[in-house]
Amino acid sequence: MAADPLIRVTGLRKTFGNHRVLDGLDLDVRVGEAVAVLGANGAGKTTLLKVLATLVRPTRGTAIVAGHDCARDPERVRREIGLVAHGSYVYEDLTASENLTFWVTLAGVRPSAAALAGALATVELDRVADERVRTFSAGMKRRLSLARFVLVRPRVLLLDEPFAGLDQRAKKWLEEHLASFKAGGGSIVMATHSFGRELAVADRIAILVGGAIALDTPRGALSADDVQRLYALHAEDTC
Amino acid sequence: MLTFARRTFIVVWKDLLVERRSKETLNALFFFALLLLFVFQFAVGPDRERLAGTLPGLLWLAFILSGLLGLGRTFVVERENDCWEALLLAPGDKSAIYIGKLAGNLLLMLVVEAILVVLFGFFFNLDLGAVLPALAVVIGLGTVAFAAVGTLFAAMTAQVRARELLFPVLLLPVQAPVLLATVKATEAVLLGEPLGSVAHWLKLLAAADVVYVAVGVLTFDFVLEG
Numbered sequence: 001m002a003a004d005p006l007i008r009v010t011g012l013r014k015t016f017g018n019h020r021v022l023d024g025l026d027l028d029v030r031v032g033e034a035v036a037v038l039g040a041n042g043a044g045k046t047t048l049l050k051v052l053a054t055l056v057r058p059t060r061g062t063a064i065v066a067g068h069d070c071a072r073d074p075e076r077v078r079r080e081i082g083l084v085a086h087g088s089y090v091y092e093d094l095t096a097s098e099n100l101t102f103w104v105t106l107a108g109v110r111p112s113a114a115a116l117a118g119a120l121a122t123v124e125l126d127r128v129a130d131e132r133v134r135t136f137s138a139g140m141k142r143r144l145s146l147a148r149f150v151l152v153r154p155r156v157l158l159l160d161e162p163f164a165g166l167d168q169r170a171k172k173w174l175e176e177h178l179a180s181f182k183a184g185g186g187s188i189v190m191a192t193h194s195f196g197r198e199l200a201v202a203d204r205i206a207i208l209v210g211g212a213i214a215l216d217t218p219r220g221a222l223s224a225d226d227v228q229r230l231y232a233l234h235a236e237d238t239c
Numbered sequence: 240m241l242t243f244a245r246r247t248f249i250v251v252w253k254d255l256l257v258e259r260r261s262k263e264t265l266n267a268l269f270f271f272a273l274l275l276l277f278v279f280q281f282a283v284g285p286d287r288e289r290l291a292g293t294l295p296g297l298l299w300l301a302f303i304l305s306g307l308l309g310l311g312r313t314f315v316v317e318r319e320n321d322c323w324e325a326l327l328l329a330p331g332d333k334s335a336i337y338i339g340k341l342a343g344n345l346l347l348m349l350v351v352e353a354i355l356v357v358l359f360g361f362f363f364n365l366d367l368g369a370v371l372p373a374l375a376v377v378i379g380l381g382t383v384a385f386a387a388v389g390t391l392f393a394a395m396t397a398q399v400r401a402r403e404l405l406f407p408v409l410l411l412p413v414q415a416p417v418l419l420a421t422v423k424a425t426e427a428v429l430l431g432e433p434l435g436s437v438a439h440w441l442k443l444l445a446a447a448d449v450v451y452v453a454v455g456v457l458t459f460d461f462v463l464e465g
Binding site: 052053055075078079081083085086087088089090091092093095098100102103105106107108110132141 | 245246249250252253256257260261314319320321322324326327328329330331336367384
């Protein structure tokens with residue numbers, strides 16, 4: 001792993017009206033590293049991802065992604081990130097192949113038919129490439145939204161509850177895909193409140209409480225039970 | 240430049256493909272236009288003199304009302320599965336998205352307007368053959384101005400709760416000079432006058448087209464960012 005962080009968040013604060021969602025949050029994510037941000041509902045996990053994705057401007061503090069400030073230079077940040085949030089970002093009346101063509105072309109990539117087919121094969125949707133997305137399950141839509149990153153190749157993946165709504169096979173696929181993304185030098189920030197497969201992918205666990213990181217620890221040999229205990233100690237006691 | 244053109248084209252391609260598959264907007268607009276014509280037919284009656292005076296206004300009223308319905312739906316598809324958010328995150332010049340949306344809207348509106356002109360001719364027993372080229376110029380210039388502002392305002396109001404109300408309230412006042420010019424030019428063209436006689440109105444429409452499209456291109460990024 002290189003020493004320089006690919007993501008550096010310093011003193012991040014975000015308020016909506018009188019409600020302070022993020023309050024002096026600090027976080028570094030290095031190249032090839034995956035951080036699972038754990039927290040209860042309303043802890044600020046999604047807001048953190050939205051700040052990193054340039055969808056929300058911070059009230060105070062800085063968020064730097066690949067050397068670019070999310071607030072001052074969102075356009076450059078957008079070239080480096082891939083966001084998978086609650087929405088699947090697909091058009092129901094287009095086929096999988098058409099959806100993929102649309103989004104990667106809009107991102108400035110000119111995909112060949114072979115590259116499109118390859119990306120769909122990577123997410124195991126090649127057999128339904130010409131079927132309308134309207135007929136797809138939530139898991140298939142999630143995989144299709146990830147397929148664009150096979151072609152666009154961002155350096156950072158921002159994932160909000162990435163394993164939610166997926167069946168066991170899809171979860172296994174996503175786990176392998178994220179591991180291979182990390183191995184290729186990509187960094188991942190995952191927001192979650194579950195203790196499932198996200199933890200297997202994560203190199204570090206960050207527990208978010210009251211808008212700030214209460215615990216940031218290497219996952220190392222921590223089991224899911226250990227993480228759950230730590231989470232209970234830091235998060236649930238303060239809620 | 241090539242990337243800009245490709246990005247513009249892909250937006251038009253996507254919008255037209257979604258419309259071809261769903262047929263939501265075109266079908267609704269067609270039946271709405273048909274209903275309008277029935278209402279106009281009853282309101283004006285068979286009096287030819289009365290018809291000559293009101294026809295240009297009625298024609299543009301039909302264009303505007305069906306246009307309001309169609310343009311208002313421009314960004315509805317983007318709310319599905321949070322595609323709006325993904326459009327915002329797409330790197331590159333956002334004005335390509337605006338031009339693509341505008342081109343898709345223009346095509347849709349011109350199809351509906353062509354159908355309306357044919358139906359007007361049929362309902363009011365008019366022979367529009369001789370004036371059709373001149374009428375097409377006026378309609379084309381007026382529609383570009385209407386669609387340019389309409390696409391921008393549709394984006395502006397897409398995330399607002401009262402968008403159905405806000406959209407026409409914002410759009411119609413801005414369209415006042417365009418409406419005046421189009422109705423006056425259409426009136427002259429339908430009376431058989433040459434286009435040269437309404438050159439001043441056509442110049443105003445062309446200027447409005449350039450200004451409105453330029454404003455859309457320059458401000459769409461800010462509108463999308465909200």
